[in-house]
Amino acid sequence: MLTISSTAEMTSFTKAAHRDGKRVGFVPTMGALHEGHLSLVRAARAQSDVVVVSIFVNPTQFGPNEDFSKYPRSFDRDAAMLENENADCIFSPTVEEMYPAGATTWVTVEGLSEKLDGRSRPGHFRGVSTVVSKLFNIVQPDAAFFGQKDAAQVAVIRKMVRDLNLDVNIVVCPIVREKDGLAMSSRNAYLTPEQRKQATVLGRSLQRVQQLNAQGHDSAQELIRAGRQAITEEPAVKLDYFEIVNPDTLDPIQHTREGALVAVAAYLGTTRLIDNTLIPARK
Secondary structure, eight states, rough: EEEEOOHHHHHHHHHHHHTTTTOOOEEESSOOHHHHHHHHHHHHHOOOOOEEEOOOOOOOSOOOOSTTTTTTOOOHOOOEEHHHHHOOEEEEEHHHHHHHHHOOOOOOOTTTSSSSSHSSSTTTHHHHHHHHHHHHHHHOEEEEEEGGGGHHHHHHHHHHHHHHHHOOOOEEOOBBBBBTTTBBGGGGGGGHHHHHHHTHHHHHHHHHHHHHHTTTTHHHHHHHHHHHHHTTTSTEEEEEEEEEEEEEOBOOOOOOTTOOOEEEEETTTEEEEEEEEEEEOOO
8 A cells, every 4th residue: 555645646646547447536534534434445445446545634624713733643543444444545745735835726615615514614615625626636536435424515525526527426425323323523532431422412313303204294493493402402512503404505495305414513512523314305
């Protein structure tokens, strides 16, 4: 398994793969890998000839009071996990390599970047869409693999790819959960043992909405009330949002009959966690 830090070397590597007729699969990450990330690597391995995984903690998607400096970094551990999954290459550039001195260009997906997590974290999705577009230009993958847990990010990236005519297929893989239902996240490492137990209420709130919907309740307002009520069962959990929206536009909807994204974000202490579930269209 190669480790590449130069953008020019990364592009040369994948150009050579393409000249040999190989399909390149790409998994962008910020490291601190867990089973959720590895599920993306396995999907890429199954659908690609060459698998590239980036490890880059992107400073432009962190707000001024967020956790960039303390974001978990564990490169050696991550590299061992990726080698075990038969990844072909790690792309691990420096901040200076990704953002040359004097860089002033941004990619902003207007109309989506201000919704859900973008509303709570101003500027976050501008940083995400900028770095992902740069990574796509550098790696030039045939397909890129993302997790459903970051549903708003998925919507932003899909729109960016459509709007900019980027030649990459976006593959979205299911959320991977712990045995108790907590969605896997690198930020789970910040939680105390007590907060770790309390955090499972996010998944339970989504399950409650799914159960009610399966019973025929499709009013978004009613389902949102039920989800928010479930969150109150853990007083230490401070709700950021609980919304039911169109999965592509992230706009609020009135009912779930045509399908919906149910999304929740909450704080446990200073740690912000997100989770979601998709409600399929009713036939």
